[in-house]
Amino acid sequence: MKTITFNQIKTSSIALEFDEVIPDNIYTWDNSDFDAYQVPIGNSRFPITDFFDIVIEGEAESPAEVKMVLNGDYGRVKYIGCKMSAGEIIVNGNADLHAGAEMSGGKVTVHGNVEAHAGREMSGGKLEIMGNTKEFCGASYIGEWRGMTGGEIIVHGNAGKQCGECLTGGSIHVLGDCDILAGIHMTKGVIEIDGNVNRWPGGQMKNGNIIIHGKVGRLLEGFVEQGIVTDPEVQGKVYPGKYIEYKGDIALNGKGALYIDAEKNRDRLSTWIEEDDEYNAIRVYREQ
């Protein structure tokens, strides 16, 4: 086992890029390798040792035997764990864009908040975020219709817009609230949200499953109520409780399943229109 600890010396207002500093590449590195390595910053490169005091303990035969511990503020360090296939990275602080993007194995844990595109196009491994994350968590690359295909993302805080966009496999669990359009364009996989969702979960989803334990603000018109289900089983896992099940998005002939907590969303069952603030606002406006 080899532990490589990065103790931050100084930060940079222009982001550092860490996609080369992953266990796959550095499991054989010793101090002299780090001394020689220049890290990309904007359109240039600078010695990584200007920014971090790097301590190496132990030996590794393979990337899987590497644990990287990043101490300090990584709010301007992008691509942490990007494309890694094995090993572990622990960030004791915030992380910038694309943390855990395209990872295929191993584990990344961030004890702070993470910027957008966390876990983008993951195909395996586990990304755990103890704080909040922003837009496009577990999403695809912009324009790409093949998103995250495998692995697991756990967000202990809140997730931003379009979480799990184009999800093609794997699972995302948000313990906090989730912003609009979770699971947009998804075709496979599971998104579980413990908190509330303001609007439009599953927009244009073709398949896959979304489970929401909190209150849902607005649903898209393309979701058709299927009735109340108890303890539904989704991809081998039972979700205890009562849920209203929807099928959608029928705008795209979608066959996705959306389960929302029946108790917290009971108003939705019959007369959701009356409860909908925005709809009411428009109606009141029209009646004037």
Next chain:
Amino acid sequence: MEYILKNGIVYDPQNEINGETMDIFIKDDQIAESVSDDAKVIDVSNKIVMPAGVDVHAHVAGPKLVLGRLYRPEDSRMGVSQKTKIERAEAGFSIPCCPTTGYRYSRMGYGTVCEAAMPPLEAKHTHEEIATIPNIDINPVTLFGNNWFCMEYAREGRIEEMAAYIAAMLRVSKGYGVKIVNPCGSEAWGWGQNVHGYDDKAPYFDVTSRQLVVALAKANEMLGLPHSIHIHPNDLGHPGNYPTTVETLKSIKEIKKSTKKAAKIRDQTVHNTHLQFHAYDGTSWKDASSGADKVADFINHNDYVTGDVGQVTFDETTTMTADAPMEYDLFQISGLKWANKDIECETAAGIIPCIYSPKTPVGTLQWAIGLELFLLVDNPWQICMSTDHPNAGPFIRYPRIISWLMSAPRRMEMIENGEVHKWSHKRTGLAGLDREYDFYEIATITRAAPAKIHGFPDRGALTPGYKADIAVYDVNPNDFDPSRNPEMVERIFTSAAYTIKDGQILVKDGDLVATKPSHVIWTDVKGWEREEAQVLNEMMPFFTQYYSVKWENYQVHDHFLSNPIKVEVPAK
């Protein structure tokens, strides 16, 4: 600057030089009879020397490309490389950014590329993009096949007015020739329809595709343009479309080729682009099969026809064409993201990503039909290399296509070991074809024939006085068997030992060593000024009322052009 390319093995089909060892002299930007003693000698012994490549049909500049790049950022992240002292950063695979397009053509030994679809309304933008593509000269052909004025002239049989309109529009758009895409079909798309077959009518305009194409061909020959009409016929990509293709070509038979000087270089009166997409038999994808033999047979018996193939290369690419209804059909099949672009009174384009997989029946059928066309058309002067870049594959795959053409064993290997789906031999005759191209024929389909078809008087051959556009490939054909070494063939044509453009060395050993601004080539018709003024006068009220731009802003003025080469077509 003077150079001697010494001791190369030269393939120059226009001058009927087939593998002779000889020296080529360069003085400044031209090929010369001789040079002074100061000339720099470049030893190219045991290497192949050819005129620089000429691409007969590709989509490299214009609004479709921009829409494609905006629409497919995921394509741009492929093929990324950092800038160097010589190059700007590269990006993109099927729709590379403008500088990248120039670099990649240059590395393959190309010097000239026809941009195959320029709508007049977006001509300015097309020229702006051409100006940012280095190293290759570009002749954009202007779209006329769904133009409202042309449809009206065709219906009323006013060929002279149509000719005058074309002359005016070539000047307005700074275009090179007459391009026709799904005649009447893209207009029908404006009504949510398409035309089916050659004798179907565009809604409202009450004119058939046949009337329009024949009228445009007549006008083209009346003007005596250097290039013939360049057509993408109706029913692209539909099983059972080959009769439409043959019908279209047949209808041009009686039209006499112009006897004017500019039109002398070419032999054809019609160039049918991406024939592969137009050579399908059957009635649906269930029973689709190859119609390549019928199309090839027609071409073999009719020397007024030329074509290029639009070879499928088994890549994830982007389809983009001014055949908007076809793109919508494709979208219905694939379900991938789709974009549509309406060009007012001129045309409409569509874009969707496309994955041609050797594991799927349809993609494989298309691949095999393309190769059949290459192998079944007897005269290599009548069939050119193309992938209809990026529609059937990106242009950087030309070397791979060359390797398939030069190696029957490689083709059989792909069929026999299951590398490609079984439709390759069950639905086509590819497995029965053992023809192999030689280097002379490759030189014909990739430079000599495209240059002749476009009527270029200054390139596509190593004739003294021609542009010094030359490619050198590092292989000795006298002790090399391309049939047994397809990978090597692909490698040598991918990275030229030298690419020389206008007498400047741009590529050495496959690497870019210099860049230069491109030229744009356009056709200036003389002697029709009075007729042009008349038709413009007549169309102006309509133009003013319905076009979204002013006439003054519609025209591409001279200062918009990057190093123009004006081809003058003198009066009657």
